[in-house]
Amino acid sequence: MPEITLVQAVTMALHHEMAADGSVVVLGEDVGASGGVFRATDGLQERFGPDRVIDTPLAETLIAGLAVGLAAEGMRPVAEIQFSGFLYSTFDQLINHASRLRNRTRGRLTCPMVLRSPCGGGIKPPEHHSDSPEALLAGVPGLKVVVPSSPAAAYGLLLAAIRDPDPVVVLEPTRLYRAGKEEVADDGAALPLGMSFVLRDGTDLTLVAWGGMVPETLAAADELAAEGVSAAVIDVASIAPLDMEPILESVARTGRCVIVHEAARIAGFGAEIAARLAEEGLNSLLAPVARVTGWDTIFPLPRLEGYYMPDRRRVLAAAHRVLEAA
Amino acid sequence: MPEITLVQAVTMALHHEMAADGSVVVLGEDVGASGGVFRATDGLQERFGPDRVIDTPLAETLIAGLAVGLAAEGMRPVAEIQFSGFLYSTFDQLINHASRLRNRTRGRLTCPMVLRSPCGGGIKPPEHHSDSPEALLAGVPGLKVVVPSSPAAAYGLLLAAIRDPDPVVVLEPTRLYRAGKEEVADDGAALPLGMSFVLRDGTDLTLVAWGGMVPETLAAADELAAEGVSAAVIDVASIAPLDMEPILESVARTGRCVIVHEAARIAGFGAEIAARLAEEGLNSLLAPVARVTGWDTIFPLPRLEGYYMPDRRRVLAAAHRVLEAA
Amino acid sequence: MTTIAGPDIPHTRFIAPDGRAERDLPEFARDPEALIPLYRAMVRCRTLDARAVALHRTGRLGTYASCLGQEAVGVGLASALRDEDVFVPSYREQAAQLWRGVTPLEVLLYWAGDERGSDYAGPRRDFPVSITVGEHPPQAAGIALAMKIRRERRVVLCTVGDGATSKGSFYEAINGAGAMCLPLVTVVVNNGWAISAPRTLQSAAATLAQKAVAAGFPGEQVDGNDVVAVADVCRRAVERARAGEGPTLVEAVTYRLGDHTTVDDARRYRDDAEVSRQWELEPISRLRSHLVAAGVWTKEDEEGLLAACAAEIDRAAEEYLATPPLPPEAMFDHLCAELPPDVEAQRAEAVREAAARA
Amino acid sequence: MTTIAGPDIPHTRFIAPDGRAERDLPEFARDPEALIPLYRAMVRCRTLDARAVALHRTGRLGTYASCLGQEAVGVGLASALRDEDVFVPSYREQAAQLWRGVTPLEVLLYWAGDERGSDYAGPRRDFPVSITVGEHPPQAAGIALAMKIRRERRVVLCTVGDGATSKGSFYEAINGAGAMCLPLVTVVVNNGWAISAPRTLQSAAATLAQKAVAAGFPGEQVDGNDVVAVADVCRRAVERARAGEGPTLVEAVTYRLGDHTTVDDARRYRDDAEVSRQWELEPISRLRSHLVAAGVWTKEDEEGLLAACAAEIDRAAEEYLATPPLPPEAMFDHLCAELPPDVEAQRAEAVREAAARA
């Protein structure tokens, strides 16, 4: 079993599914000849040809619209938007069209498309390359949104996204692309969509995170363990649909919850989880819910990035606050 | 003092501010010769000429971008997007540019623009004419978002938006445009942005709403009063920045809160308010927070609209549930 | 073909407003009998439009966008397509849709606000109308891309209004279709107005056909009130696309004789005189004159047609009015292949709520 | 002027790659001494670019987009502007920006990831560079609209890459500028590539200048490696705009001799041979040959210039390296005119957190 990075897991999943299903096509800017700016589509065009691995003009609305049309005609397009900061130009296609086509036509036409996009900060890139827009897509009825936090998750969730009969947005944290390796079998096994994964059980505190914040959160849980605090860690993975069960169950046990995400706090997706706790977990809560997030300001240029990004230490500080609360 | 509708209040505010400030210009589709599809810009072009009341080509990205450029050059543009379902094409301009220009240039360039757009359902219009996208803009750092719920609020908030030194999105509920009249003095007095308004005090229950849901919520409060329940009603009005103080204060008294909005529930803006309660109001909460919202499905075409829209009765049901909770 | 403006933009017309052929008719139109189906289709659509407007006026239909005066564009372009092609319409394309097998009942249901109106029993792969102006051309390009990848000899035809040509998404689509050499024909239905905005407000371009120059493929204008010209130009464009030679942009110049929709009042922003002048160019009487002069159409034929259309539309209207709304759960049943549990619970709640209120 | 392609698109060049004038030079370029400032500016920019790339390679600068080979476009177009005009650049426009008074220090700070790099002390109304490809033209149109409304005789010049011409926002802007007759000059810097995508992938249009046909105003091509031609074409375009005659689209044909940015490796997707051929067309040696032949530029002048540029850029680099990062509160200080209380509290928290960690 190969030890691979997250971005290699993406590539592996694409290779797998393109080989397995002739209707899968990949499209986007620089995805073909160059293999993508992060090399996520490496080797695909060579193997599957320019008919199925398509370098498009520089036009995000077009890319998303092409995917809608391809999907409606029975293909399984996997479109790439080069960075999440350029996703906004696809919102009319995603919100008004991709997510609604099935409902608008009573199921006559469907839209089994995937839109992949690198997201988040942490790699000190130029302006507009560090956005975390998951909350903006989380509430779009008819759209699924997943954020992998490991090579294995990236492989399994991307396969699931491609096979899903409805549109799925896959946000891939750039900071994790090459952050570490793990063994991932190229066995074509998809992970379920719509499921939160309990990475670690715990009895004192529930830490909830996704994407790039999962490693930071696990690191915080390690330190807490060293302090004698048993912290559960849950990787939400699927922003939409959200699977609250494991979170509610864990908080029923711990009574304390810290939600960690990189996007700004206000109207971030952590709000939805906290709201669900206030609705369905209130009686379990022994302490105020805490959100550890990016600040509610514009993601700074690289020199200040370190001050912006939530990290292990910020998670830890919040955990201590929540543990101390009566 | 004239008795006017909400849409007339918008028109009055525009007339007032264009007369008072020569740098205010209005632009959008059909805003000039025809006075707007809702007549919100009625009489402006006649009075202020086509230089200041500009019919643009049918291009929402252009409209938003023009506003950014105008604002950066010292004008005070008030752009109209004909319906909120067409706002998505402005998201790249709003999120990447309007909201960030000041920060990107360390205050050298600023963006005092207003984007007005009718929002919400309830008037049985064609497809794509009933969207409530406030949550998608609520978390954009650098952007303000307001939703008036009455003629007086529409007048005062729009004036404040135009005078604000930073970009403001004003979402105007179509269902309220002509729903009722009230006396509004054309005195040029702005309402503060970033302030929630306590419409009614109460001791048993806190009802929180904005925009088109405020009248429904007030109606529910009336019925509750008839039942002997004292319900506070708070009009959030300013989605961003959100003013939690009055909500926290009221919930400290009542211990029970129902949040009402028309947009779908998941990742709707109600989540942020509920999250803040779980963070800062937990000890006051005697009952789970409840959200009364549109369903998490696509806003239906007119024949099913009545099944979708939250209303007085749905608020009432939630209020009863929350009141019964131990 | 005369070049009327811009960079070598051809303009095609065969039949003058008075019904006379100005030049040799194309092959398919030489036998005047062959034009009768086109004529019938235009009248049928106009009958439906008139009824729909009447239903709206009496509070029995939602907002409706009539294509009064533009019937030749829709019928002409639809007649150029095969069943297996895909039509991606804007919201004023009932003339083309009816030709392709969308039923008057479906049109009425859609504008009544019933999603079943987009579940076309006939052209299963045609797209629903796009209310969002100009957002559908990229999707049309995607359908065409699927056809190209699969090496099918199918074609996509997409219509947009003159206003829609100002949208970036329209441009991204035509430019991308050119770059990828897709089997896509885009017809700009230039009816002179985008709600209150006259054509000149949209662009300084002398023609809308010349938008194709930016995309690197042919663009041409056609008299959109001459159904023979529309059919001819679209046939050629469709065959080019089918032969793998890439996209064409067709600007059909016509006129919106009615209000923008039933909730618009065009007198607020345009001259009655302009409208009166345009009535003299309208497509139905033009083709009727042609057919009558050719001796293939009589007063009796006309009366028979009007009666048949009225009867058909009567039936459709009755059937529409007798169609009960969908139940509340219909809001959820096509959200996605499998509802997430939370939403499933909402579905049940919505059903309960509706039952409690009934 | 020869028409090389498409619908009457003029193409302008004065100075051939070997430095000889092919035709009579325009008025401003008749005196070869007058071209020396342009030459100096190109060399200055190339010196900055080389230093920036070196700083990146040694880990002392972030991602950087060199304009190696494109200096004539930036210098030529900037020389056509007045101070009071507004420049709205893409991210590869340091040649033009330096001419307009942006300092090498500001350029370095920006690419180091320091917001102060966009707080230009010189051209206060110029826009910061747009990393978002093609999203800035609508803003440029807005600035031009402000000038038009206020009846100022100022002009906006906006640059985009060849890749950016595929964006709908680029098209909406030029089309809107045409429709509103705005004082906007748009220069497409066609350097042959958009990261790995060759120019042909973007559009089937034979030239990018002909995008203007869709917008209804003049478009022309210029040899982007001939600074005299760029300056001449842009001067005429700017004066047209200043005179109220509306927009122009200029396609400057040049070549990206370097990688897309310092984090790109162009050898993955393009031939070294192509790059070598393009080196023979590059603008600096071309103008130097011209000046040398005209007898106004000597070996000593060249050495002096190189030394002066190196010294200036050395100083800028030192000053940049000595500039401490902003404090954490800088993340908040320009978010909006007045921070909401919640965010004010976060600001305090960020400051505390940073202090605790220091």
Ligand SMILES: Cc1ncc(C[n+]2csc(CCOP(=O)(O)OP(=O)(O)O)c2C)c(N)n1
């Ligand atoms: C993206 C978008 N913007 C605005 C509107 C509102 N609107 C509906 S129709 C219309 C005018 C369209 O004009 P045109 O494209 O010429 O088509 P026509 O109505 O003339 O058939 C406008 C502005 C919309 N539906 N979609």
Ligand SMILES: Cc1ncc(C[n+]2csc(CCOP(=O)(O)OP(=O)(O)O)c2C)c(N)n1
């Ligand atoms: C809207 C948007 N999409 C994608 C990108 C990623 N990207 C950065 S530069 C670039 C290529 C731009 O090519 P071109 O416009 O020709 O400019 P050049 O780099 O050649 O100067 C791409 C795709 C971006 N920055 N913005």
Ligand SMILES: [Mg+2]
């Ligand atoms: Mg029109």
Ligand SMILES: [Mg+2]
């Ligand atoms: Mg380029």
